[in-house]
Amino acid sequence: MTTLQLIELRCPICDTRFKSQQVISTNSFGGKRTDFHERAAGTQPLPYLIHMCSRCGYSGAERDFTEEAEVSPGLREHVWNELAPQLSTTTVAGSEKYEAAAKVAEWQALDVRHVADLLLRAAWCCVDEADTEAERFFRRKAAWKFAEALDSFDGVAREERAVLTYLVGELWRRVGDMRQATEWFNRVPGEITDQSTQQWVVDAARQQRDCPREWFG
Numbered sequence: 001m002t003t004l005q006l007i008e009l010r011c012p013i014c015d016t017r018f019k020s021q022q023v024i025s026t027n028s029f030g031g032k033r034t035d036f037h038e039r040a041a042g043t044q045p046l047p048y049l050i051h052m053c054s055r056c057g058y059s060g061a062e063r064d065f066t067e068e069a070e071v072s073p074g075l076r077e078h079v080w081n082e083l084a085p086q087l088s089t090t091t092v093a094g095s096e097k098y099e100a101a102a103k104v105a106e107w108q109a110l111d112v113r114h115v116a117d118l119l120l121r122a123a124w125c126c127v128d129e130a131d132t133e134a135e136r137f138f139r140r141k142a143a144w145k146f147a148e149a150l151d152s153f154d155g156v157a158r159e160e161r162a163v164l165t166y167l168v169g170e171l172w173r174r175v176g177d178m179r180q181a182t183e184w185f186n187r188v189p190g191e192i193t194d195q196s197t198q199q200w201v202v203d204a205a206r207q208q209r210d211c212p213r214e215w216f217g
């Protein structure tokens with residue numbers, strides 16, 4: 001079960017104070033999909049881990065609404081020009097919050113890896129929103145971003161490369177592009193740094209290439 005509580009946040013862009021729901025506890029006994037999407041019982045916590053300012057559309061995790069948030073003039077301008085005009089008056093879907101947060105992270109020039117994570121979470125939200133088209137859109141975007149992180153110098157820690165390489169394969173598989181999926185799955189064995197702890201990644205890549213499953217375990 002997921003327990004939520006209302007918190008008050010202050011937007012670092014427009015200074016608006018607004019209330020948002022926050023996750024206080026959750027547990028995941030719903031299982032884990034083969035793209036690492038964990039399922040909780042009942043309400044899914046994911047949409048409540050990101051908050052969106054109701055006035056300007058600035059989005060991020062709770063810490064992005066604290067003094068720690070880095071607000072450059074460039075970021076401010078992007079938010080007002082690109083997020084504020086798109087604000088809807090109805091309830092904002094989890095995927096929309098993650099999409100906005102991914103844009104904010106890009107404008108803040110944060111790690112590509114971090115942007116990729118937000119896009120992956122947008123795709124996960126789409127699964128719960130039963131929006132297949134948007135899900136594929138975000139999976140594709142996440143796959144490109146993770147690939148960009150893997151390509152960049154120091155973008156991904158050495159010991160994480162195998163699992164992220166597998167994930168890119170799995171994202172392409174879920175988009176329906178088996179050619180790209182196979183290519184990425186085949187790269188996994190070459191990315192292993194420790195056979196004893198990472199053999200499962202090699203096995204998962206082989207399984208998803210040859211006889212795919214939707215859930216782990």
Ligand SMILES: [Zn+2]
Nearest residue numbers: 011014053056
């Ligand atoms: Zn704001």
